[in-house]
Amino acid sequence: MWRYAIPLLVLSLLMVFFWRGLSLNPSEVPSPLIGRDVPAFTLPELREPERLVTEMDLVGEVSLFNVWGTWCPGCHEEHDELMYLAEEHGVRIVGLNLRDDSEAAIRWLDRVGDPFAISAVDADGQVSIDWGVYGAPETFVLDHQGRIRHKHIGPISHEDIEKRLLPLIRGLKEEARQ
Amino acid sequence: MLAEIGQIALILALGITLAQAWFGIAGATRERLDWMQALPSIALGQLVFTAVAFAVLSWAFVSNDFSIAYVANNSNTDLPLIYRLTAVWGAHEGSLLLWCMLMALWTVAAVWFSRNLPRVFVSRAIGILGVISAGFILFTLLTSNPFERIFPIPAEGRDLNPILQDPAMIIHPPMLYLGYLGLSIPFAFAVSSLIGLESNTTWARWTRPWATAAWVCLTLGIALGSWWAYYELGWGGWWFWDPVENASFMPWLVSIGLIHSLAVTEKRGAFRNWTVLLAISAFALALLGAFLVRSGVLVSVHAFATDPTRGVYILIFLGLTVGSSLALYAWRAPHMPPGGGFRLVSRETFLLLNNLLLVVAAAAVLLGTLYPLFLDAMGLGKISVGPPYFNAVFVPLMLPLLFFLGFGPYARWKRSEAMELGNRMWPLMVAAVVLGVGGTLLLAGPTGVMVLMAMVLGLWVIFSVFVEPVSRFRKKGWKGVSGMPASIWGMLIAHAGVGLMALGVAAVSTFSVERDMRMQPGDDYDVVGYRFQFDGVRDLEGPNWDSIQARFTVTRNGREVTQMFPEKRIYRARPDPLAQVALHPRLRRDLYIAMGDYLGDDYWSVRIQYKPMVRFIWLGALVMSLGGLIAVCDRRYRLGNGRSTRPSGEGAA
Numbered sequence: 140m141w142r143y144a145i146p147l148l149v150l151s152l153l154m155v156f157f158w159r160g161l162s163l164n165p166s167e168v169p170s171p172l173i174g175r176d177v178p179a180f181t182l183p184e185l186r187e188p189e190r191l192v193t194e195m196d197l198v199g200e201v202s203l204f205n206v207w208g209t210w211c212p213g214c215h216e217e218h219d220e221l222m223y224l225a226e227e228h229g230v231r232i233v234g235l236n237l238r239d240d241s242e243a244a245i246r247w248l249d250r251v252g253d254p255f256a257i258s259a260v261d262a263d264g265q266v267s268i269d270w271g272v273y274g275a276p277e278t279f280v281l282d283h284q285g286r287i288r289h290k291h292i293g294p295i296s297h298e299d300i301e302k303r304l305l306p307l308i309r310g311l312k313e314e315a316r317q
Numbered sequence: 318m319l320a321e322i323g324q325i326a327l328i329l330a331l332g333i334t335l336a337q338a339w340f341g342i343a344g345a346t347r348e349r350l351d352w353m354q355a356l357p358s359i360a361l362g363q364l365v366f367t368a369v370a371f372a373v374l375s376w377a378f379v380s381n382d383f384s385i386a387y388v389a390n391n392s393n394t395d396l397p398l399i400y401r402l403t404a405v406w407g408a409h410e411g412s413l414l415l416w417c418m419l420m421a422l423w424t425v426a427a428v429w430f431s432r433n434l435p436r437v438f439v440s441r442a443i444g445i446l447g448v449i450s451a452g453f454i455l456f457t458l459l460t461s462n463p464f465e466r467i468f469p470i471p472a473e474g475r476d477l478n479p480i481l482q483d484p485a486m487i488i489h490p491p492m493l494y495l496g497y498l499g500l501s502i503p504f505a506f507a508v509s510s511l512i513g514l515e516s517n518t519t520w521a522r523w524t525r526p527w528a529t530a531a532w533v534c535l536t537l538g539i540a541l542g543s544w545w546a547y548y549e550l551g552w553g554g555w556w557f558w559d560p561v562e563n564a565s566f567m568p569w570l571v572s573i574g575l576i577h578s579l580a581v582t583e584k585r586g587a588f589r590n591w592t593v594l595l596a597i598s599a600f601a602l603a604l605l606g607a608f609l610v611r612s613g614v615l616v617s618v619h620a621f622a623t624d625p626t627r628g629v630y631i632l633i634f635l636g637l638t639v640g641s642s643l644a645l646y647a648w649r650a651p652h653m654p655p656g657g658g659f660r661l662v663s664r665e666t667f668l669l670l671n672n673l674l675l676v677v678a679a680a681a682v683l684l685g686t687l688y689p690l691f692l693d694a695m696g697l698g699k700i701s702v703g704p705p706y707f708n709a710v711f712v713p714l715m716l717p718l719l720f721f722l723g724f725g726p727y728a729r730w731k732r733s734e735a736m737e738l739g740n741r742m743w744p745l746m747v748a749a750v751v752l753g754v755g756g757t758l759l760l761a762g763p764t765g766v767m768v769l770m771a772m773v774l775g776l777w778v779i780f781s782v783f784v785e786p787v788s789r790f791r792k793k794g795w796k797g798v799s800g801m802p803a804s805i806w807g808m809l810i811a812h813a814g815v816g817l818m819a820l821g822v823a824a825v826s827t828f829s830v831e832r833d834m835r836m837q838p839g840d841d842y843d844v845v846g847y848r849f850q851f852d853g854v855r856d857l858e859g860p861n862w863d864s865i866q867a868r869f870t871v872t873r874n875g876r877e878v879t880q881m882f883p884e885k886r887i888y889r890a891r892p893d894p895l896a897q898v899a900l901h902p903r904l905r906r907d908l909y910i911a912m913g914d915y916l917g918d919d920y921w922s923v924r925i926q927y928k929p930m931v932r933f934i935w936l937g938a939l940v941m942s943l944g945g946l947i948a949v950c951d952r953r954y955r956l957g958n959g960r961s962t963r964p965s966g967e968g969a970a
Contacts, residue, residue: 144647146594147640149837150601154636155689157608161628210703238705246833250913250922264705274689274702 176267177204177279185236185244185258192233192259196283201311202231203304204280205255206267208239209247211275217294219253225254230308235259237267237275250300264309280307283315320385323373327458330366333359334451337424337883343443345437350501353440355698360443364421370508371418374463374962375405383474385466386453388834389735393476395861395889403487404477409611409627410463412490417457420450420498425500427527434523445505452634460627461498475558476861479888479895487547491536493565497529497603500568500596503575507596508642509648518656521582521592526597526954529807529823530963532947537567540938548559551911553831553926557932558707563686564606566718570679574672576728581668585730587656589664593646601639602679607631609686660732674718685912712767719774722812723781737938741784751815762827771823778816780808807948814941819934830927845927847908848963849881854921862888864897867912867921871901883923907931 172178177194180274195277197204205221207214226231234255241260248255261267270279280289289307292298337359343502344352345368374387378401383389391411406412424446429440441816457463480486510520519619542562547555575595584591594676608631659665723745728738753773781962785805789797841850852868864886867911871878901908906929913922 143590143650146597147643147647148637150640150643153687154640155633156691156694157628157632160690161632203891208703210705243831250833311795 147312161311168288172238172271172279173290175287177281177285177287179264179268180259180269181260182235182266184208185234185241185248185260188241188260192257194285196249197233197281200235201283201315202256202307204233204235204270204281206235206237206270206272206275206277206281208237208275209243210239213294214276215216216287217276217296218254218255220295220297220300222252225256228305228308231256233291235267235270238262238273240266280311282305282311319373319382320466321617322637323370323377324464326366326369326373327414327417327454327464329368330363330421331451331454331458333366334447334454335934337447338444338451339447340822341447341683343438343440345441345444348437350436352564352616353436354423357432358427358441360421360446360661363824363885364418364425365453365578366655367414367418367421368466371405373415374411374414374462378402378405381473381474384466384468384470385463387463387620389467389471389474392475393472393861394473396474396477397882399487400482403517404481406490407477407481407486408861410457410461412494413453413457413461414463415491416494416498417450418456418500419494420446420453423495423498423502424450425719427505430526431523434759438506438513438515438520441512442502442505442509443958446501446506448583449501449505449638454637456627456630459539460630479862479878479886482548483543483545483549484886489538489541489545491538492534492541494537495509495535496531496535496565497606498569499527499534500600502527502531502570503572503579503596504600504642507593508645511642511645514652518582518586521589522954524596525576525579525583527952528572528575528599528948529945529949532569532576533809533942533949534944535565535572536942537571537937539569539934540942542934543710543938545932548898548900551896551898553829553909553911553924553928555825555931558685560686561606561610563682564602564609567682567686568599568602568606570682571595571602572677574675577668577671581665585657585659585665586654587659587922588669588672589653589656590646592652593653595672595676597639597646598698600634602683604631604635604639605614608635610890612703619793623737629823640883659729659790662728662733662738664733666723667721670721671718671725674714674721678711678718681714685710687689696784700703716770716774719771719778719815722815723774723777725813726781726808727784735911742781745780745784746777749773749780752776764827768823768827769818774825775816775819776817781815782813782816783941784850785809790804801950803946804953807944807946807951809944810947811941813941814937816937817933817940818937821937822929824930825934827930828929829931832925833913834923834925835925837921843964844925846873847878847927849925851921851923854871857884859886865912867910869899869910869925871908879908881908882911885911885912885915902932904932904936905930 156276170278179194181193183193184192193286203224221232225232228266235255238260241262244258244260248258259266270277276294278295279287280291282288288311289303291304295304322674331753337356340352340355340359343349344356377381377385377388378392379829381388381392381394381401383392387408387410392401392409396404401580404411406415427446428439428443433443464818484534506520506524506527539562542565543555546557547553575592578592578595583590608628610629611627645650688702724738724742727741750773753776754769756774757769784800784807786801789801791797794799832842832844834840836841836851837843838851838853841848843849848871850872852869852870854865855866857864857866864884866882866884869881870884871881879901881899881901883899885894886897887894896911896913899910909924909926909928911926913924916922
């Protein structure tokens with residue numbers, strides 16, 4: 140009677156994942172969107188809902204596109220690093236506030252500091268699906284033509300910035316100048 | 318020298334548990350009466366030696382023995398005595414020692430209360446408990462020895478984590494652990510019944526009080542944790558869907574399913590394999606919780622210091638115990654005799670729905686909790702699954718559960734007339750709809766459909782509880798009510814608790830008001846009719862902390878309601894400041910002030926919150942556990958060797 144063995148199979152499957160979870164700790168993945176233009180979208184701005192943010196706001200300058208929400212502990216964790224990027228290195232960061240309460244998001248930004256040049260509100264998560272977002276936080280690095288060049292999943296650490304993001308951003312700015 | 322005594326006691330306890338496992342399982346298999354008769358003294362020995370180890374560690378904390386690394390990391394000479402005692406379980410190693418001792422306590426209780434049950438069945442179960450205890454003690458000794466020395470001996474300890482220096486933290490971990498570990502007894506009984514292929518369903522009756530007792534402890538433990546998070550963390554949230562919370566929530570959900578499924582198995586012989594599977598799953602989820610919390614595979618706000626070897630150990634232990642019992646299930650379950658059939662409208666159906674909804678809910682929580690781990694394991698990076706997911710899947714499962722809950726106790730076993738049930742219940746449904754919708758709209762104004770439904774269903778559950786006592790009163794007067802069996806009282810009270818909690822959750826998640834303000838002394842601010850005036854700040858000094866205390870005067874319509882004193886505390890041995898929340902609790906609402914950072918120029922960031930009916934959540938949990946406690950005390954469970962003298966027609970479900 141194979142159906143009585145289903146629970147055992149489920150457990151075995153879980154054990155495989157747990158085992159890998161213990162030994163592996165990757166933080167980077169290739170996204171199918173890398174090298175492509177950013178997906179088209181039209182969303183309200185966080186502080187000025189009558190103003191619309193579109194994919195055109197991501198063209199013309201090297202920028203970061205950061206998906207976040209006040210409900211996400213990883214976003215709180217990386218917040219200082221985003222502030223550092225925006226304030227110390229003048230990196231333009233566009234925020235995508237995912238499935239959040241806009242009022243709470245504004246209050247939070249007012250309290251801890253706002254690293255975002257523009258914040259788009261993705262209340263129902265439709266746009267983040269087009270971007271292939273698994274969850275928050277995720278950060279995309281875009282070149283001046285609005286192409287996705289790099290995707291970072293999970294909170295950004297200081298090491299990520301120094302080793303990976305800043306060199307990449309400098310390279311892209313160089314590219315834009317030529 | 319003392320630490321070594323503790324260490325030796327723990328090693329001896331390990332030897333004793335191994336003996337318990339051997340004498341229990343082998344004694345039952347070979348039917349060696351002398352081996353099985355030794356079990357009570359062996360179990361007592363396990364309790365004595367784990368208690369000695371625990372006492373030694375406690376004494377090390379009392380006497381500030383910083384030569385023990387664990388004490389040096391988690392205590393301080395300035396720490397008040399009561400927190401030095403609770404610091405024993407304030408971090409990983411000591412909490413495991415507590416875990417071992419509580420496991421021994423359950424074992425002794427199981428031996429004592431099962432002394433009239435068939436010896437072979439019980440011995441096998443006690444042997445299985447021995448395997449589990451041995452696993453935990455070995456884990457403590459191999460990976461997390463609380464008695465490890467450090468050299469050079471530090472002059473001062475690093476102090477207990479400040480957020481744990483709190484009364485609720487004194488009882489929260491022991492309660493939660495009692496709940497987790499209590500689930501080992503239904504597990505052991507279920508596995509023992511699989512091995513012995515118990516032909517009758519009496520093992521379900523023996524298991525019921527244990528499952529209920531463990532669930533009561535879990536309920537209290539979770540509620541305390543939620544209450545603590547509410548007033549200590551300063552966010553004003555009472556549930557965060559954090560992996561560690563979910564780790565306790567999943568066994569809780571499954572054990573509710575187990576309690577109800579056991580009722581069916583006991584009364585009707587049905588769902589037998591399902592019940593066994595639930596008993597195994599509930600304990601497996603408790604172990605899984607331990608794995609998630611202590612291995613560091615998931616990111617959580619209150620994970621213990623992580624160490625991969627610990628994760629590997631728990632994983633192997635989980636695989637061996639749960640894997641072998643599930644293999645046993647795959648082998649034996651097909652041979653279990655089938656149970657009685659039932660019609661579509663019957664109590665069995667309602668309990669089946671209950672089980673289905675609870676298990677699906679637990680599976681949804683499991684999926685959400687493990688999803689980041691799955692992605693990580695497949696090399697797809699780290700993410701967090703937040704409350705949006707959990708609320709989206711969990712709430713729609715709970716609403717039908719509340720709806721069916723109202724009917725369940727009043728449907729008959731085997732078959733029931735839908736018309737009769739409807740005739741009996743419709744006035745309550747109408748009353749719940751009128752009061753729920755009307756009351757909510759009147760008090761809170763126009764609002765969403767979900768919250769109205771939750772309010773109506775919460776009231777519906779509470780009203781439905783009164784049907785039984787009222788109909789008994791009509792038939793036999795007060796004698797009928799007072800003669801109601803404890804198990805029915807327990808069930809009805811627990812169900813009322815569910816209703817209360819539903820009302821609280823619905824109200825607080827919908828109508829809470831939260832304001833983050835920038836205030837200086839003299840400023841005032843209005844929240845839902847309450848005026849909060851910031852009077853000023855002053856310095857305070859505690860035994861091991863310094864603090865800045867603010868004073869707020871709260872008025873309503875010009876009349877003073879209360880004065881509130883939120884603090885910002887700095888524990889001297891730790892760098893980060895901690896907000897000490899000021900609360901003004903009432904049954905219908907809480908006022909809540911947490912001090913944030915000093916912004917300069919006399920300005921402070923202040924978070925003011927208005928939390929309607931938040932107390933109903935913990936009140937509901939308290940009422941639920943009271944119901945469980947009453948059900949555990951039902952005398953039916955204490956009669957002889959389980960052959961009931963009372964016709965089993967009217968048991969609780």
